[in-house]
Amino acid sequence: MEATKAQKPKKEPKVVEFDDERAEQVFRIITNFWSVVRPHIKLPQERMPLSENASPEEKANFLIILAIFQRGGVISDTPSNGIHRIYARRPDLFDPREVVKMTEAEIYQAIRTETVFNYKIGEFVKSWLVNSKLLVDEFNGSALNLVDADSFREAFDRIDGRLYGIQLKIFSLFVIWLQEQGLVSRFGAVPLPIDFHAARLLMSTGVVKTGNLETPITKEIFGTKTAKEYPQLAKELLGRPSIAVRRWLVDSIAWWSLEKIQEYGYSHLEINPGLWVFSRNFCSKSPQAIVSRNHSLLLDPEDLEKTLDLWGEVKDQGPCELCPLSSLCERIFPSEPNYRFGKLVPVVRLKRSESQRPIISKENPFQSLMPFLTRDGNGELYPEEKRKISDTQIPLLVYDA
Numbered sequence: 001m002e003a004t005k006a007q008k009p010k011k012e013p014k015v016v017e018f019d020d021e022r023a024e025q026v027f028r029i030i031t032n033f034w035s036v037v038r039p040h041i042k043l044p045q046e047r048m049p050l051s052e053n054a055s056p057e058e059k060a061n062f063l064i065i066l067a068i069f070q071r072g073g074v075i076s077d078t079p080s081n082g083i084h085r086i087y088a089r090r091p092d093l094f095d096p097r098e099v100v101k102m103t104e105a106e107i108y109q110a111i112r113t114e115t116v117f118n119y120k121i122g123e124f125v126k127s128w129l130v131n132s133k134l135l136v137d138e139f140n141g142s143a144l145n146l147v148d149a150d151s152f153r154e155a156f157d158r159i160d161g162r163l164y165g166i167q168l169k170i171f172s173l174f175v176i177w178l179q180e181q182g183l184v185s186r187f188g189a190v191p192l193p194i195d196f197h198a199a200r201l202l203m204s205t206g207v208v209k210t211g212n213l214e215t216p217i218t219k220e221i222f223g224t225k226t227a228k229e230y231p232q233l234a235k236e237l238l239g240r241p242s243i244a245v246r247r248w249l250v251d252s253i254a255w256w257s258l259e260k261i262q263e264y265g266y267s268h269l270e271i272n273p274g275l276w277v278f279s280r281n282f283c284s285k286s287p288q289a290i291v292s293r294n295h296s297l298l299l300d301p302e303d304l305e306k307t308l309d310l311w312g313e314v315k316d317q318g319p320c321e322l323c324p325l326s327s328l329c330e331r332i333f334p335s336e337p338n339y340r341f342g343k344l345v346p347v348v349r350l351k352r353s354e355s356q357r358p359i360i361s362k363e364n365p366f367q368s369l370m371p372f373l374t375r376d377g378n379g380e381l382y383p384e385e386k387r388k389i390s391d392t393q394i395p396l397l398v399y400d401a
């Protein structure tokens with residue numbers, strides 16, 4: 001009997017599957033990676049424009065706003081620069097007790113000059129006001145009191161759906177920043193903030209199994225507004241398997257990460273920035289990622305090999321040939337489908353020069369990847385800094401396969 005609307009069977013809830021063994025390998029390599037590059041990296045949250053004498057409350061109130069502006073699929077340094085400029089002009093906007101006296105129009109005027117926020121400025125203004133009000137009404141005007149709870153879960157459940165624009169990823173990020181600044185010592189591990197970079201690295205390396213999450217992109221894509229702006233990309237995507245980036249998916253990965261990081265004895269304070277820096281410096285420079293970004297093309301290995309002129313900066317050797325994760329990495333996830341259509345689209349990874357690939361071992365130091373380390377969370381890495389890293393002859397990142 002055909003199911004009526006009322007009888008329509010419920011969709012099975014989707015479940016994410018993980019390869020825990022691979023997770024342990026990836027966490028170990030990323031932890032080693034982070035220990036090597038850490039001294040040379042300045043993360044966006046470390047460029048605090050507040051004076052050294054700022055109180056913990058002032059720092060927390062600044063960081064919660066900085067975190068909110070990391071909404072969207074990717075954690076990036078671009079919004080941080082905008083927030084820093086707003087702080088320089090209007091530090092009162094970072095004091096919830098002052099903000100609740102302001103009008104929406106006043107906040108709008110104060111942040112509209114930062115074009116990076118214009119795409120959702122109405123929402124940002126609203127979040128600024130609504131969150132300040134909640135902080136004043138229920139947390140004594142201090143974002144530090146958001147973490148005054150027995151566990152991360154309890155603190156998160158208390159604000160989930162109440163602080164505008166703050167979901168698990170943003171709250172994790174905020175708590176991690178507080179921990180890094182020494183402003184909170186409770187909770188221990190917290191879930192990894194799963195943005196595009198963390199998700200793609202965990203999916204590329206098979207830690208997150210994507211088989212039952214993938215559905216082919218249908219011709220309905222051409223009916224979207226984005227397809228009118230990016231027709232070539234929409235054409236490329238048609239028929240390819242894709243994973244829709246949904247809250248349940250990123251939250252499932254985040255809660256799983258909390259459990260595994262604790263179980264394996266790693267630190268979220270190393271794995272979180274390590275995944276982020278690794279993906280945006282190395283995975284973003286694989287030939288397929290570059291071609292996708294520069295030409296709106298998604299090319300499978302056999303097609304890519306015919307188009308050397310499109311490869312740009314990685315004609316000779318790219319990061320993948322030197323990558324200690326390459327034996328786990330079968331597919332890459334270019335950023336364009338995610339940024340434009342909110343979909344993670346895997347492409348089989350081109351494996352070139354595998355026979356000539358240096359074996360990353362104690363005898364082959366990690367420094368061979370260093371030339372690709374150009375983004376430190378603060379734009380370009382200065383040449384002197386890069387040279388300093390290469391000269392150090394760091395033999396730390398070893399992949400004892």
Ligand code: SF4
Nearest residue numbers: 282283320323326329
């Ligand atoms: S092989 Fe390339 S795409 Fe895969 S993890 Fe390494 S750098 Fe990233």
